Amino acid sequence: MTIKYMSVLTKTKETVIISGQTPLFGTVTTQGSKNSALPLLAALPLLPEVELTNVPDLSDIHVMVDILKYLGATGTFSEGVVKLDLRNLINRPISVEFTDQLRASSLFMGSLLGKFGEGRVGMPGGCVIGSRPLDIHTNGFKTLGAEVDSGAGYHTVTSNGLEGQFTLPLPSVGATQNLIYASIFSPGEVKLHNIAIEPEIFELVNFLNAAGANITFEMPKTLTIRGVKRLNPVQFKVQPDRIEAFTLLVAGIATKGSVKVTHCCPEHLTAPLQSLVDMGAKVEIGDDWIEASYVGPLKGITVETGFYPAFPTDCQQQISILMALAETPSILTEKVFNSRFRHLDELRNMGAEIKVNDNSAVIKCAEDAEGKPKNMIGYKVDSYDLRGAASMIIAGMVSEGVTTVQSLRYLYRGYEDFIEKLNYLGAEISYK
Incomplete structure (x- = not known):
């Protein structure tokens, strides 16, 4: 599937409204890197x-x-x-x-x-x-x-x-x-x-x-x-964008759906894809495509960012969304940048259970009085950087109710048709 370029008018929009808990299914093409x-x-x-x-x-x-x-x-x-x-x-x-x-x-x-x-x-x-x-x-x-x-x-x-x-x-x-x-x-x-x-x-x-x-x-x-x-x-x-590909795969798993990205390079995503498997997702790989599917409750994992071929810092915020949905705790450690956890405050406002200590965070889904997992709740959240903007949109798609994500100018720095691709896959997102 090839999405037409966003209009100049759309690219000036700073806010989206997301109706949550709609699973994503389908196939999309990866943008250039x-x-x-x-x-x-x-x-x-x-x-x-x-x-x-x-x-x-x-x-x-x-x-x-x-x-x-x-x-x-x-x-x-x-x-x-x-x-x-x-x-x-x-x-x-x-x-x-x-x-x-x-x-x-x-x-x-x-x-x-x-x-x-x-x-x-x-x-x-x-x-x-x-x-x-x-x-x-x-x-x-x-x-x-x-x-x-x-x-x-x-x-x-x-x-x-x-x-x-x-x-x-x-x-x-x-x-x-x-x-x-x-x-x-x-x-x-x-x-x-x-x-x-x-x-x-x-x-x-x-x-x-x-x-x-x-x-x-x-x-x-x-x-x-x-x-x-x-x-x-x-x-x-220009080669395909490995970070966009991973972001879309995370969106599919997070919404309990299945997303296939084509025209990509699976060998560029070895560590991030392994993290999805470790969390319990089903990941299938071809020569130039990857498909990731939700198949059951997510499990907590330990991730530490680093220089290639380690887990990339540009995928850290996306994987944190899956960690916030997992029934067991995850440990996320950021070793590349020292200020890339700002989005976690927004996830906490949406109901995720998060404890941060310096450059590490323990993340898991919240529980009700009986110890059963609770859904995150829609909230008005901000985008603090490029990958954080995409991650907040994914968080909105998995939450109950309506989520507003602001400061989309960050999103446009790195994702060409992100909202359009998500809507094509079944999301309910509109520009404000």
């Missing part, structure tokens, strides 16, 4: 021309395209296709007007440094999910031969060409991407150790190599970037 498309767009200053397909129509994507046009790119983004001519780019500071809107703006530091020998980017914004300093990025630039000045609201990086080796103290996805960009035109060779190995990293490497870069991967976590003189025009299809 937000977490792949953003770093591909950030790499474009290094290329002369590009055509990207399967690009999700998200507010963050539009901001990235606007930044590229601000730098001098010409072209279009329409119906999932980004076509840009980048041959006349100029190196301009990217101000906070742009960067305050999304975290991925920080990736232009590396691509502008690689292209022009200097990048000046305002302090990045994005979802408030915890401390996300750029220390690993800037220390990597310095170690490889760049100068970094972080002041007056900007990070400014300059270099005549990076060379050498750098070991990331932890496998940061953004730092890995930034250092790759900056090293593409190295006069020699750059080795990056302890890199992130998320699927989106290998997507970026494949994209740049398709354009003429020389990047090789060595087990377990090393990239070697041998500098090239130029990159070539390229056509490239």
